[in-house]
Structures are given as structure tokens and as C-alpha cells.
Amino acid sequence: MARFKRRPATEGIFEPNMTPLIDVSLVLVVILMVATPLAFQSSILLKSAGAEGRQARSVERSARIDLGVLADGNVRVNRMTVPRAALAATLGPLLQASGARVVVVRCEDGVPHGDFVGVIDEAKTLGAAEIAVVGR
Amino acid sequence: MRPRPQRPDELITRINVTPIIDVALVLVTILLVTAPMLSIADLPVNLPKAHTREAEDERNVSITRASNGDLAVDDHAVSLAGLRAAIRVRLEAPGNDNVLVVVRADASTPYAEVRDLLAAARGAGAKRLAVATRQDTEEHP
Numbered sequence: 123m124a125r126f127k128r129r130p131a132t133e134g135i136f137e138p139n140m141t142p143l144i145d146v147s148l149v150l151v152v153i154l155m156v157a158t159p160l161a162f163q164s165s166i167l168l169k170s171a172g173a174e175g176r177q178a179r180s181v182e183r184s185a186r187i188d189l190g191v192l193a194d195g196n197v198r199v200n201r202m203t204v205p206r207a208a209l210a211a212t213l214g215p216l217l218q219a220s221g222a223r224v225v226v227v228r229c230e231d232g233v234p235h236g237d238f239v240g241v242i243d244e245a246k247t248l249g250a251a252e253i254a255v256v257g258r
Numbered sequence: 259m260r261p262r263p264q265r266p267d268e269l270i271t272r273i274n275v276t277p278i279i280d281v282a283l284v285l286v287t288i289l290l291v292t293a294p295m296l297s298i299a300d301l302p303v304n305l306p307k308a309h310t311r312e313a314e315d316e317r318n319v320s321i322t323r324a325s326n327g328d329l330a331v332d333d334h335a336v337s338l339a340g341l342r343a344a345i346r347v348r349l350e351a352p353g354n355d356n357v358l359v360v361v362r363a364d365a366s367t368p369y370a371e372v373r374d375l376l377a378a379a380r381g382a383g384a385k386r387l388a389v390a391t392r393q394d395t396e397e398h399p
Contacts, residue, residue, distance in 0.1 A: 145280035149287050164311045165360050165388035168376075191369075229369045236306035236365030238372070239391055243308035257377060 169254035185222040191229040191241050214248045223251040301328050306365040308391035318358040319348045321375055325364040345382035359384040
């Protein structure tokens with residue numbers, strides 16, 4: 123095997139040092155790989171624990187909007203039952219007219235959690251300031 | 259004081275610390291980014307999609323309800339009977355007085371079970387509650 127030629131002391135190092143570049147690239151790769159799942163996870167805040175039920179009811183009826191998620195796929199907005207697809211058209215104007223923009227949500231037992239979240243997400247998107255979830 | 263200019267034929271005798279600093283920064287970054295993930299249970303959960311983005315980076319106590327019914331508080335598996343006590347232990351830890359409690363339930367979970375989880379968190383003393391969602395990147399129609 124040929125031995126390496128000894129480099130004279132006065133000769134410069136002309137190869138670029140790739141180590142910092144590779145390190146920085148690895149950092150970026152790791153950040154992207156690990157942060158991607160977290161970036162797509164979020165949450166929807168519910169009104170504080172003590173506000174469940176009674177405190178939510180203490181908000182004046184005129185200032186709050188009652189929203190019910192029914193197991194048959196419909197939703198009830200202030201005692202008016204509408205199809206789920208018509209929620210935005212029904213709830214939007216009510217939220218615009220409401221001062222407190224508090225939405226009190228009741229949900230039937232058999233409704234999938236995904237549908238429940240879909241309804242409160244739509245309420246938030248339409249401008250609801252607070253979502254209070256009523257228990258049993 | 260100005261550094262002494264180096265002659266062209268002089269050997270470089272200083273240690274190059276750049277690679278070790280780079281590697282150290284990589285390790286720090288990995289630890290910083292993976293730390294929040296280590297506190298979430300590794301259970302199969304298909305979170306419901308939502309557009310709303312709230313409390314994303316906030317430290318929290320998570321209650322996970324997997325698609326197969328398994329329960330966990332942070333990264334510890336618990337039974338339904340021991341759920342409330344497990345949450346209370348987390349909330350009584352120093353600095354967790356007003357911590358956000360996030361319920362991570364599978365989208366197919368019946369709401370009655372999610373309500374029980376919310377009630378358990380409230381009963382254990384949670385002051386702030388949220389439901390976890392998966393960020394929906396699609397635009398509204």
C-alpha cells in the first residue's frame with residue numbers, strides 16, 4: 123500500500139472544512155424531524171374548570187349562545203335544530219350580535235369526540251371568545 | 259491588545275474547538291426539542307382535526323385516551339380508577355398549580371368518555387382545560 127506523501131510544512135490546507143456545514147445541516151434535519159409532529163398538534167382551550175355548568179349558566183341568557191351537538195348529526199343552536207352543515211350560517215350572525223360571545227356547549231353521549239371538537243372548532247373560527255362545556 | 263501576526267511557515271498549535279462546539283450544540287438542540295415529546299405517552303391516538311390554534315407551546319399535563327381505550331397521564335399508563343389520583347399527583351408538583359391540562363382523546367372516542375376525563379381533571383383540581391387537536395392545514399371552503 124502506498125504511503126501518504128508527507129506534506130511540506132509551508133504548504134497550505136486547501137480543502138474546505140466540511141465539519142461545521144455537516145453539523146449545522148444535521149441540526150436542521152433533527153429539528154425538522156422532531157418538530158414536525160409537534161407543529162401539527164394544537165389544542166382548544168375550554169372555559170375554566172369552575173365555570174362548568176352553574177357558572178356558565180350564570181352568564182345572562184341573552185349574552186350567551188347555547189349549542190347542542192346531537193347524536194343524529196344535527197346541532198341545536200338556541201333551541202333551534204339545524205343540520206351540521208348549516209351551523210356556520212346559523213351561529214355566525216348570533217356571535218356577531220352577541221357581546222360576550224360565550225358559547226355554552228352540550229353534547230350527547232354517543233357523539234364521537236372528533237365531531238364535538240369539529241363543532242367547537244367551528245364556533246371558535248366564527249368568533250366565539252369562550253367555550254364552556256356543560257357536564258351531565 | 260492586537261494578536262501577534264502568524265508567519266506563513268509557523269505551525270498552528272491551537273486546538274480547533276469548532277467541531278466540539280458544533281457537536282455540543284447538536285446535543286443541546288436534540289435534548290431541547292425532544293424533551294416535550296418524552297412527557298407524552300406513546301399510545302395510538304388519532305387526534306381530531308381543527309383550525310383553532312391555542313396554547314401550543316405551553317407546558318401542560320396531558321391525559322391521553324388511546325383508540326384502544328388505554329389511558330395515560332403524561333407518559334405513565336393509568337387505570338380509569340387511578341386516573342384522578344394520578345392527575346392530582348401531577349398538579350400538586352411544584353410549579354403546576356395553574357398548569358394547563360390537555361385531554362388527548364382519539365377522534366372516535368364517544369363523547370361520554372371524554373366528558374368523564376374532563377370531569378376527572380376538574381375533580382383533581384385542574385383550573386385550566388383544553389382538548390388536543392391535530393392542526394388542520396386545509397383552508398376553509
